[in-house]
Amino acid sequence: MVKKPTLIAFDLDFTLWPFAVDMSAYVAPPFSKNMNGQVVDTRSRKIKHFKEVPSILKRLHHEGYILAIASRTGDPEAARQLLKLFNWEKYFTYIEIYRGSKITHFKRFKSESGIDFSEMLLFDDEHRNKRDLDTIGVMMIMVIGGVTHKLVTEGLDKFSNSYEQK
Ligand SMILES: [Mg+2]
Numbered sequence: 001m002v003k004k005p006t007l008i009a010f011d012l013d014f015t016l017w018p019f020a021v022d023m024s025a026y027v028a029p030p031f032s033k034n035m036n037g038q039v040v041d042t043r044s045r046k047i048k049h050f051k052e053v054p055s056i057l058k059r060l061h062h063e064g065y066i067l068a069i070a071s072r073t074g075d076p077e078a079a080r081q082l083l084k085l086f087n088w089e090k091y092f093t094y095i096e097i098y099r100g101s102k103i104t105h106f107k108r109f110k111s112e113s114g115i116d117f118s119e120m121l122l123f124d125d126e127h128r129n130k131r132d133l134d135t136i137g138v139m140m141i142m143v144i145g146g147v148t149h150k151l152v153t154e155g156l157d158k159f160s161n162s163y164e165q166k
Contacts, residue, residue, distance in 0.1 A: 003159065003163035004065075005156070007067075008067055009121070009123070015123055031085055073099075117138045121159050122140040123147050
């Protein structure tokens with residue numbers, strides 16, 4: 001039997017988009033849409049997300065997963081603004097964006113949803129988050145170079161296989 005997670009969470013920086021939203025070396029918020037409908041920052045630079053993200057969110061939402069954001073950025077406002085401008089807000093049931101260990105973010109998901117840690121899966125690019133989440137039993141898939149359909153499929157397989165071993 002294929003065991004699936006109930007809730008799938010994503011990090012933001014270097015997972016859904018290729019920059020840190022709170023670092024001026026990358027971007028200068030606030031963001032807006034220009035006349036061509038492109039998302040830009042105050043330097044009029046185009047703000048891009050990793051290519052496959054919109055279709056990944058659409059796919060997982062369609063497949064019935066509960067989707068969430070867990071981000072430790074120091075600029076939650078800018079992050080939320082991008083979620084809105086990219087039109088991704090509609091996919092996420094839970095959004096937790098603030099500094100500190102991601103254990104806090106996941107405890108929030110658990111208390112709000114009633115879903116157990118063992119039913120959650122996270123895609124994230126930072127090892128320190130994996131170390132933290134290991135301690136509460138949330139599986140994390142390491143992201144390198146942005147999330148892709150291939151990685152999502154591999155992550156879901158890994159989640160299912162971990163259950164078979166139990
Ligand atoms: Mg990150």
